[in-house]
Amino acid sequence: MAESLSGSSGSDHATLATRFNKDESRVDWHDETLWFIRKKRDKAAWQIDEGEQLGETASQIKNNVLGNLYEYLLQFEENARANGIHVHWASTPEDHNKLVHEIIAKAHISRVVKSKSMLTEECHLNEYLESKGIEVIDTDLGERIVQLAGEPPSHIVLPCIHWKKEEIGDLFSRHLGTPEGNSDPQFLTTAARLHLRRHCMSSKLAITGVNFAVAETGEIVVCTSEGNADLEVQLADVHIACMGIEKIIPQRKHLGVFLRLLARSATGQPITTYSSHFRRPRSGQEMHIILVDNGRSERLGSNDFRNALKCIRCGACMNTCPVYRRSGGHSYHYAIAGPIGAILAPGLDMKQHADLPFASTLCGSCSNVCPVKIDIHDQLYKWRQVLTKNDHVSETKKSGMRAMAMVLSRPRLYAFAGGATRWLMKYLPFVISNGLNPWYKQREMPMAPKQTFSEWYLQKKKSK
Amino acid sequence: MKVAIFIPCYVDQFYPQVGIATLELLEKLGVSVSYPENQTCCGQPMANAGFEHLSTECNDLFVNNFTAFDHIVSPSGSCVLHIKDHLHSVQYEKDALHIRSNVFELTEFLTDVLKVSDIKSRFRHKVGFHQSCHGQRGLGLSQMSELVAPGFSKPEQLLRMVEGLELISLDRKDECCGFGGTFSVSEEAVSVKMGKDRVADHLKYGAEYITASDMSCLMHLEGILKRQKSSTKVIHIAEILNTVK
Numbered sequence: 001m002a003e004s005l006s007g008s009s010g011s012d013h014a015t016l017a018t019r020f021n022k023d024e025s026r027v028d029w030h031d032e033t034l035w036f037i038r039k040k041r042d043k044a045a046w047q048i049d050e051g052e053q054l055g056e057t058a059s060q061i062k063n064n065v066l067g068n069l070y071e072y073l074l075q076f077e078e079n080a081r082a083n084g085i086h087v088h089w090a091s092t093p094e095d096h097n098k099l100v101h102e103i104i105a106k107a108h109i110s111r112v113v114k115s116k117s118m119l120t121e122e123c124h125l126n127e128y129l130e131s132k133g134i135e136v137i138d139t140d141l142g143e144r145i146v147q148l149a150g151e152p153p154s155h156i157v158l159p160c161i162h163w164k165k166e167e168i169g170d171l172f173s174r175h176l177g178t179p180e181g182n183s184d185p186q187f188l189t190t191a192a193r194l195h196l197r198r199h200c201m202s203s204k205l206a207i208t209g210v211n212f213a214v215a216e217t218g219e220i221v222v223c224t225s226e227g228n229a230d231l232e233v234q235l236a237d238v239h240i241a242c243m244g245i246e247k248i249i250p251q252r253k254h255l256g257v258f259l260r261l262l263a264r265s266a267t268g269q270p271i272t273t274y275s276s277h278f279r280r281p282r283s284g285q286e287m288h289i290i291l292v293d294n295g296r297s298e299r300l301g302s303n304d305f306r307n308a309l310k311c312i313r314c315g316a317c318m319n320t321c322p323v324y325r326r327s328g329g330h331s332y333h334y335a336i337a338g339p340i341g342a343i344l345a346p347g348l349d350m351k352q353h354a355d356l357p358f359a360s361t362l363c364g365s366c367s368n369v370c371p372v373k374i375d376i377h378d379q380l381y382k383w384r385q386v387l388t389k390n391d392h393v394s395e396t397k398k399s400g401m402r403a404m405a406m407v408l409s410r411p412r413l414y415a416f417a418g419g420a421t422r423w424l425m426k427y428l429p430f431v432i433s434n435g436l437n438p439w440y441k442q443r444e445m446p447m448a449p450k451q452t453f454s455e456w457y458l459q460k461k462k463s464k
Numbered sequence: 465m466k467v468a469i470f471i472p473c474y475v476d477q478f479y480p481q482v483g484i485a486t487l488e489l490l491e492k493l494g495v496s497v498s499y500p501e502n503q504t505c506c507g508q509p510m511a512n513a514g515f516e517h518l519s520t521e522c523n524d525l526f527v528n529n530f531t532a533f534d535h536i537v538s539p540s541g542s543c544v545l546h547i548k549d550h551l552h553s554v555q556y557e558k559d560a561l562h563i564r565s566n567v568f569e570l571t572e573f574l575t576d577v578l579k580v581s582d583i584k585s586r587f588r589h590k591v592g593f594h595q596s597c598h599g600q601r602g603l604g605l606s607q608m609s610e611l612v613a614p615g616f617s618k619p620e621q622l623l624r625m626v627e628g629l630e631l632i633s634l635d636r637k638d639e640c641c642g643f644g645g646t647f648s649v650s651e652e653a654v655s656v657k658m659g660k661d662r663v664a665d666h667l668k669y670g671a672e673y674i675t676a677s678d679m680s681c682l683m684h685l686e687g688i689l690k691r692q693k694s695s696t697k698v699i700h701i702a703e704i705l706n707t708v709k
Contacts, residue, residue: 018653027657035636042609051612320610322640326657359651361644361658362512364601368610381512388514401515408473408510409521411502418477438652443659443687446478453476453483457499 012355017327030162031325037158038319040268041369047270048260058257059373062310065248066300072215072248073291079218083280086288093123096292100125100207100240101132103288107238109134109205115222115229116140117209118156118313119242119292121335125207136207137199139228141192148175154329156336157266157315162328196228206232208278210243210289211312212258216251219279220289223262223272230276238286241278245291246309258312265314265371295348304382308343310372317366317376323359332356339366343379346387354392357383418452468498468530470538470547470567472679473505479679485706486539486570492706493578497537500529508546512645516550523560524553531559535577536567539702541599541677544569548603569599570702571619571677580622585707588628592671593620593701594662594685595638596678605677609638619677619701626704632669639665643684659688666696673699 011019021027045051065072077087090096096119104112112129114120114136126136126147138147142159146152148171153159160168169183178191200206208229212221220241222229233239249258255275263269281287299305318324318338329337334345334353339360345353357380366376387393407417439445451459467490471483490497506526507519526547530536538544547567553560574580599605599619606617623631642648642658649655663685666674674689674696676682682698689696 014651014653017651021653021657024657031661045612322642322658323651323654326654326661358514358647359654361597361640361642361647361655363597363640363644365597365608365610365638365640368601368608384512384514385516389517393514397513401510401513401518405510405515405518405522408505408507409525411504411525414473414504418473438649439687441652442656442691443684444690445687446683449478449480451480453471453480454499454501456480456484457487458501 011333013327013331013333013359014355016331016333017323017359020328020331021326027326029164030328033161034319034325037267038316038369041265041316041319042268044264044268044270048264051264054257054261055371055373058261058312058371059310061249061254061257062372063307065250066246066306066309069245069248069300072250073245076213076215076218076248077291079216080289081218083218084287085218085280086286088288088290089293090290091293093292093294096123096242096290096294097125097128099290100242101129101134103238103240104129104134104205105132107205107286109203109238111135111137111199111203112205112207113137113139113199113203113232113236114207115209115224115232116143116159117207117242118336119209119244120207121153122244122294123242123292125242137196137203139196139200139226139232140224141189141196141226141228144192144196145171148172152330152335154337155315155318156313162330197231200228200231200235203232204236205238205240206236207240207242208233210241210247211262211275212249212255213243213247213289214250214252214255215248217279219252219277221255221259222274222276222278223259224274224276225272227274227276230274233276233278234282237284238288239278239281240288240290242290242292245293245296246311261371262312262314265312265316265369299347305343305347305379307374308340308347308376308379310374311340311344312372314371316369316371320365320369321360322363322365323361327359332359339376339380340374343374343376343383346383350387350390350392354387357381357387415452415454465495465535466498466533467495467535467537468500468533470503470506470530470536470543471499472538472540472543473509474683475539475679478683479700482539482679482700482702485700485702486537489570489702489706490537492584493574493580495578498533503529506543506546507550508543509645511546511550520554523551524555526551527553527556527559527563530563530567531556534566535573536563537570537573538567539570539677539700540679541569541596541603541605542680545598545602569603569605569677571599571622572603572605574705575618575621581625583622583625583705584709585625585705586627586709587704587707589672590630590632590670591623591673591675591704592632592634592666592669593617593623594641594666594674594676594681596676596681597638597640599677600638606638622705623675623701626707627709629704632666632671634665634669636665641681641685643681645680648684655684656688659684663688663692663694663696667694671696673697673704675699675701675704677701 342356
């Protein structure tokens with residue numbers, strides 16, 4: 001799992017996407033499935049008159065949060081502590097994982113349940129805890145499916161969107177003992193429910209993510225479709241909630257904006273099925289919140305990339321992305337796939353994720369669906385410049401670009417070079433039209449005309 | 465009104481008929497058009513590949529070629545968007561600003577500046593219109609399906625003036641074709657799949673021609689259509705609008 005997530009196998013997005021495209025009918029199915037969700041999102045957006053205004057408000061609240069994050073974090077910490085919650089700070093994933101492990105070790109527990117949390121995916125918490133001999137059971141159904149399959153999620157909201165029900169039937173028959181060949185969704189979800197409930201009921205420690213942390217009250221809000229976070233937390237003696245420091249919102253009333261936007265943008269539902277507020281531990285329970293930085297404060301200082309921190313993890317940019325739909329979440333080799341992942345990942349490790357900002361046509365649909373108005377495609381463009389300046393680019397590309405820049409800034413050389421290219425294409429088509437040229441592999445080359453436009457223009461001018 | 469046309473490098477080299485149609489169309493509409501002869505490229509091929517810093521000389525050349533004109537018109541939404549968003553010059557920033565504020569994609573120049581209400585052209589075919597992303601989402605030539613807002617389309621407004629032209633509707637009216645500049649070769653598999661899916665949508669509704677306001681998208685779609693030995697052709701919107709009645 002760690003290997004496929006980190007991309008240490010040496011495969012970049014293009015290579016992994018090419019692999020994904022070997023089965024074209026599966027690509028069609030994946031594309032249609034996600035496009036269906038995009039359409040649901042459109043329908044939900046049109047159902048409320050103030051849709052665009054809601055997004056603008058959310059964006060402005062988040063701007064305010066990012067502009068005053070220091071104060072809000074201290075306010076949140078103070079209020080959470082007053083509520084009886086243990087608050088911890090972690091600057092790196094390692095710090096975070098150690099903190100979680102210490103709490104688990106202190107409670108002498110060897111198996112924990114965990115609801116959906118992209119932060120713990122970002123920190124590779126599961127692998128860390130497993131290396132310490134602690135079993136982690138993901139209780140979100142989609143996450144449990146990919147966990148049983150030994151894979152990372154391929155989508156932040158729909159972790160197993162790349163799995164077909166028949167394949168889930170096979171997986172369950174191997175791991176949960178369901179009858180072979182049964183792929184009835186109702187049957188399989190009931191089997192999963194029994195399996196997950198058993199784990200929730202017997203686990204003394206529950207880990208959850210955090211969707212929103214309210215500075216004013218010191219409470220956190222966790223949104224789930226299945227109610228698994230509630231079940232886990234209510235049955236456990238210890239609750240650990242893990243969050244990135246950007247999850248803060250100033251006041252409780254702001255939830256009225258974000259809760260209306262989150263599910264509408266994510267799946268086209270008016271609101272998430274469960275929006276659970278955790279404000280203080282129940283009597284006898286221990287509650288911890290771990291606030292993680294992991295590069296966020298550095299990004300806060302960057303004018304170009306700051307506003308990626310506004311992300312509420314709805315996944316709308318993935319569902320609309322024509323590249324994501326046709327390359328699959330795993331091709332991004334990072335915990336958060338798609339356009340938003342492609343602007344977050346290089347901030348953490350430029351070298352490892354240098355390919356991701358190029359895995360886009362810059363069509364701009366991502367920025368249009370983003371409920372908090374992140375300029376995703378502009379940031380992709382800016383990341384390309386940063387990556388190139390930091391030399392995360394091949395020598396071939398560099399020299400090719402230098403040559404192109406030289407030709408295009410010298411009109412006479414341009415006229416000559418253009419002529420040569422066309423001559424080649426006309427008389428020696430095999431030179432360019434061969435299997436080594438990625439364009440020609442599945443497309444014909446454009447035909448070389450007799451004259452360029454400028455040649456035609458000059459001729460016309462002369463004959464006048 | 466001093467108007468210059470900017471013919472993008474790949475149009476100049478591979479699709480001269482699009483440049484010719486643009487020039488003729490504007491002249492027919494009574495515009496006196498100049499073509500600065502030293503022009504090459506908007507610099508986008510370098511910049512989108514992450515080499516914006518290499519486009520300095522190309523930008524200066526662009527500024528020198530076009531600064532003397534009131535309007536700069538180009539038959540490419542993508543190149544125009546690049547100029548609008550990224551044309552800067554250390555030496556001539558004031559001129560660059562003038563160009564950024566006065567560069568127009570051809571169809572928006574026709575609808576917004578010339579306020580064309582009648583086009584004397586005839587094109588008796590079933591035509592699918594491909595919304596090129598940079599023109600649409602970048603320049604706002606048409607409303608975007610992601611937004612909750614009333615619909616409009618400047619290029620379609622013009623196509624509806626063409627006699628005999630039947631505009632087909634599509635399942636996905638503004639999905640990217642997958643060209644994306646160097647993306648078309650660096651991400652060949654996804655690029656081609658996106659193109660195939662776009663082509664299929666047009667063919668499903670019986671398009672005889674696929675048109676667009678960007679030839680780069682059409683070059684990519686044409687490559688796929690030809691490989692499929694399809695009888696459906698691509699044609700730039702300027703060529704349709706310039707068809708003689």
